[in-house]
Each structure stands twice: as C-alpha cells, then as structure tokens.
Amino acid sequence: MGYLTTLYGHSLALLTDLYELTMACGYWKSGLADRETVFHLAFRHNPFGGGFGLACGLGPAVEWLSDFRFTGEDLEYMGGLRGNDGQPLFDPAFLAFLEDLRFTCDVDAIEEGTVVFPHEPLLRIHGPALQCQIAESALLNLINYQSLVATKAARIVTAACGRRVIDFGTRRAHGIEAGVLAARAAYIGGCDGTSNVAAGHRFGIPTYGTQAHSWVMAYDREEEAFRRFQEVFPEHAILLVDTYDVRAAVEKIIASGRKPRGIRLDSGDLVADSQWARQRLRQVGWEDVQIFASGNLDEYRIAALLERGAEIDGFGVGTALVTSEDAPSLGVVYKLVEVEAEEERRLAAKFSDAKTTYPGRKQVFRFRDARGEFYQDLIALEGEQPAGGEPLLVPVMRGGRRLHPSSPLVELRERCADARQHLPAALRQLEAAGTYPVRYSQQLEALQQAVRQRYRGGVEEKQQKAAPTRRG
Numbered sequence: 001m002g003y004l005t006t007l008y009g010h011s012l013a014l015l016t017d018l019y020e021l022t023m024a025c026g027y028w029k030s031g032l033a034d035r036e037t038v039f040h041l042a043f044r045h046n047p048f049g050g051g052f053g054l055a056c057g058l059g060p061a062v063e064w065l066s067d068f069r070f071t072g073e074d075l076e077y078m079g080g081l082r083g084n085d086g087q088p089l090f091d092p093a094f095l096a097f098l099e100d101l102r103f104t105c106d107v108d109a110i111e112e113g114t115v116v117f118p119h120e121p122l123l124r125i126h127g128p129a130l131q132c133q134i135a136e137s138a139l140l141n142l143i144n145y146q147s148l149v150a151t152k153a154a155r156i157v158t159a160a161c162g163r164r165v166i167d168f169g170t171r172r173a174h175g176i177e178a179g180v181l182a183a184r185a186a187y188i189g190g191c192d193g194t195s196n197v198a199a200g201h202r203f204g205i206p207t208y209g210t211q212a213h214s215w216v217m218a219y220d221r222e223e224e225a226f227r228r229f230q231e232v233f234p235e236h237a238i239l240l241v242d243t244y245d246v247r248a249a250v251e252k253i254i255a256s257g258r259k260p261r262g263i264r265l266d267s268g269d270l271v272a273d274s275q276w277a278r279q280r281l282r283q284v285g286w287e288d289v290q291i292f293a294s295g296n297l298d299e300y301r302i303a304a305l306l307e308r309g310a311e312i313d314g315f316g317v318g319t320a321l322v323t324s325e326d327a328p329s330l331g332v333v334y335k336l337v338e339v340e341a342e343e344e345r346r347l348a349a350k351f352s353d354a355k356t357t358y359p360g361r362k363q364v365f366r367f368r369d370a371r372g373e374f375y376q377d378l379i380a381l382e383g384e385q386p387a388g389g390e391p392l393l394v395p396v397m398r399g400g401r402r403l404h405p406s407s408p409l410v411e412l413r414e415r416c417a418d419a420r421q422h423l424p425a426a427l428r429q430l431e432a433a434g435t436y437p438v439r440y441s442q443q444l445e446a447l448q449q450a451v452r453q454r455y456r457g458g459v460e461e462k463q464q465k466a467a468p469t470r471r472g
Helices: 003-008 018-029 058-066 072-079 092-099 129-160 176-189 197-203 213-217 222-232 246-256 270-283 299-307 409-421 442-466
Strands: 036-043 106-110 123-128 164-167 238-240 262-265 290-293 314-317 332-341 344-347 362-368 374-381 393-398 438-440
Touching: 018 092, 018 129, 036 129, 058 106, 058 129, 058 176, 058 393, 072 092, 123 129, 129 164, 129 176, 129 299, 129 314, 129 332, 129 409, 164 176, 176 197, 176 409, 213 222, 213 238, 222 238, 222 246, 246 262, 246 270, 262 270, 270 290, 362 393, 374 442, 438 442
Parallel strands: 164 314, 238 262, 262 290, 290 314, 374 438
Antiparallel strands: 036 123, 036 332, 106 123, 106 393, 332 344, 362 374
C-alpha cells in the first residue's frame, strides 16, 4: 500500500476533479471507455528564473496508480451527486462499472532526480481513454509540487556552496501530506535531511533538530536552559542563542565549560553575529562547534550572506522551500497526443497561441560531449533512434503493474547531484545565463505540420460548406 493511502486510511480514487469523472462517464456511455489513448505530462517554463527543472514525484504517483480503486464509500458518495436538474449525476450502471475498475495502463517516465526542461514529457501514459482521463488530476498534483520543491532545493543547495541544508518547512507546508512530500522532494533535490520525523520514518531521510525559543524561555536563567539541554543530549545539543542576546548567550556557553555540538542563529545580523561567534569560539579552542542559521532564508539570502563573509556551516530553510513562494506552481500540463479512432491511429495536437503541442508518442534523447557534459536534448517520436542520444523515458508500469520497486532516495539524490554537475555552468547559476538547447526532430516537425494542415483543411472545408451561396 502506498504512502498516501496509508496516510489517509482509504482509497484516493476521488482525489480528482469532477470533470474527470464526468468525462469518464461520457466515455463509458459513448462506448469509448476502452479506446486507446496516449497522454504526455510536461511543463512549459523553467521555474524561479533558472535554467532547469528536476523531475520528482514519480514514486508517489506510481503508488497512487497501483492502489487505484473505488471503494463502496466512494461510489455511495458519487451516487448522491446531483446535476442541475436535480437528478443523479452518474448512472448506477456506471458506478457499478467503476467498482471493478483498476489501472491497466502502460507508463513510461523520466526517472526522479533527472534534470529536465520545458516541453519534455516527464510521463507518457498509454491505455484506455477512461483510465488515462481519471488519472490526470492526481498525477498533475503529485508531479507538479514535488518537482517544484526539488528544483527549489537544488537552487538553495547551490547557493549554500557545500554547506549543509536542512528542510525546516513542515510547519509552513500547506497540509500535513505536503510537509512529508516536500521533505522527500527536498532530499532528492540535495538537502541533507529534514526536521519532519514522519518523512524520516516513511522514506529513510536523515532527521535533524535543535531547540526552540520556548525551551530557553521556560527557565529563569538562559545558562540553566543550556545546561539542562546538554545534560539530556550531551553529544547532540545545538543551542539556540538569539532568544535574548547572541553574544551574551555565547559567553554563557563558554563560561559553562561544556562544549555543544553547535549553536543556532535564528534572527538578527547573521553576518556580524556569525563572524563574532566564530572568532570567540576559536579563542577558546572550540573550532569544531558548528554555527547553524535559520529564519526566512532562501537561495538569494543565503548567497548574499556567504558573499558578505558569514561564518555559517549549515542552513535550515522552511517557508521559501515548501511553499515555493516565488513560483508557487510549475504549471505542469497533461495533454492528449494520440487516440485510436475507428480502428486507426489519430494524432492529436493543440495549435492555440503560446500553448502549441506536438502530436504522437515521444521520447526524449540527451546528448553529451566528450567530457560527459550535457549539450542538447532532442524530443523525437518514440521509434526514432538518433545516434549518440540517451533515451530518458524508461518503462515504469506495464498493464498497470509496476515493473520494479522505487529506487532508494539516496540514489535519486545522487543522480540529481550528478546531473546538476553535468549541466552547462551558466545554467547552474541562480539567474540562468542562456537557455539549454531542446529541439524537435525533423520527423516530429514534419508530423506536426501534417496534422496542422489536416486540421486547417478540415476547418476550411467546413467553413466553405457553411458559407452562403452568392447569387449573381
């Protein structure tokens, strides 16, 4: 059973938009429920003004698909829904059909932790139209949020220049499940661990913690608060020193003669206070005491602190990471690219301004130079085999059955770190200088033009038939 199903204790088949279910009902009533379709999931723009995105969320998405089923409680609720005419929205026979429905589609996907770019399909789903349609909203939710957080984490880790970064975002996350999934995505993106104990338990992520201001304030004297905490955790105590006065607190710790594992700064002038604290700790021979910082941090503030010479060994980042406040959505989309129609394959594409899509099931190929650096991606038709290109979409599910267990998160994290190192340096910067080359194959370009011409021809023919006949 997947994490989300375990968390909620029941089926999550209703984790969808109503129009997905009404379309599914429409397919069923029209006799098109089993019509074969292909959908792609992708995003249109790199987030945060950066030069890349990170694929994330596939593991929970596959768990959701594997656990998919409507329970009696789900169907009872659906049976009580009413349309505008006051009549039941769903036919009882349709609800009976849903009772036995299981996910039987094929899924190919780009593996988590892979660097990705706009318009590249992160997932390719092939199967009955009704099933592909119902899966849309949940897949968009799971992939959108976790890919966004993983990308944000990678940017924060880049700004930290090798210093430890911990996810502190649970209390700011938009829901308890968001806090856990954000911790998972942040770890894949490069964070060293999380404060979220549930995420540590479920996913094996290292957990970290310090102490709260309330602990210090619960004692009459600050030095007593520090002493008692070190008695409980003699080898692990990281003491919060900004409750009253940073420098006085550090002096009290030194006067006690008991060296802590570290100190934490959560407010104030982090540059000046960290520099002073480092110097004072060195004076007493406590060179290995870590200085940890938190408090409304993001990649830009971290970069600025280090540029100004802050003496900080690690950062706790919360709100900016889990809420992704400067880019709250990756804007992933789920588009039909192929459908079976009257015993033949019909290719589908959108041609509206700024939202054009390409038809046909696709593969993404990545090219490296002699040093192993990425220099170009090619979006091609599934059957193409461009020389030297590494295919990124790999089989994940066949007939609704997952082909292999999810990779351990530490492997996904390592893949992410390695991939970022092979990006052009200009794209690893917080403000990307340039755009990574992603092009479409000649066959795909030709196919899109053919579909566009077919569409235009059909529209023109209809317009001609609808036009009034002129009389001379």
